[in-house]
Amino acid sequence: MRTVQNQSDFDEIYRLYAGDLYRFLLRLCGNEHLAMDILQDTMLKAFTDIDKFKGECAMKTWLCAIARNLYRDHLKKAENRNLPLDESWEIPDSDDIEQQIADRDTALRIHRLLHRLDEPYKEIFSLRVFAELKFSEIGALFGQSENWARVSFFRAKKKILTMMAEEDAL
DSSP states (O other): OOOOOSHHHHHHHHHHHHHHHHHHHHHHHOOHHHHHHHHHHHHHHHHHTGGGOOSSSOHHHHHHHHHHHHHHHHHHHHTSOOOOOOSOOOOOSOSOHHHHTTSHHHHHHHHHHHTTSOTTHHHHHHHHHTSOOOHHHHHHHHTOOHHHHHHHHHHHHHHHHHHHHHHHHO
16 A cells, blocks of 8 residues: 655645546536536545545545545535536447547537436446546445446446437437
């Protein structure tokens, strides 16, 4: 387990993980300012609670768990406020969601559909695709197995593909 003994150690943690955490939060909440606010709160909480990090999971996994919990707290306070997305969406040519993420329009469409998923599917999909966590790390976040995370991710992916097909049929 790596210990944080001084400010430069924490600066290194920030440098290594802030970008991934920001992208994860941005995909989760859909708002740049909120994502940055929660990122800062996440890092502050990690700094003050570093003694609670036991090394049982990766540092990135622990930080994502903090970020996720802070985002949930925000939702409770904001009474699940929804942010509208506009624009029309292109029809994707492929069923491979991971490759479609590279296409901005399709990514926005998937992001919009992602917010219609129930938990834990929404969160698992975000952790896998946007935060690029391993299935073992996702399972650890939820206190479940790697296989549970893998199955849940593919169910989430299937639900998104189904919603896309339903929209395309309209």
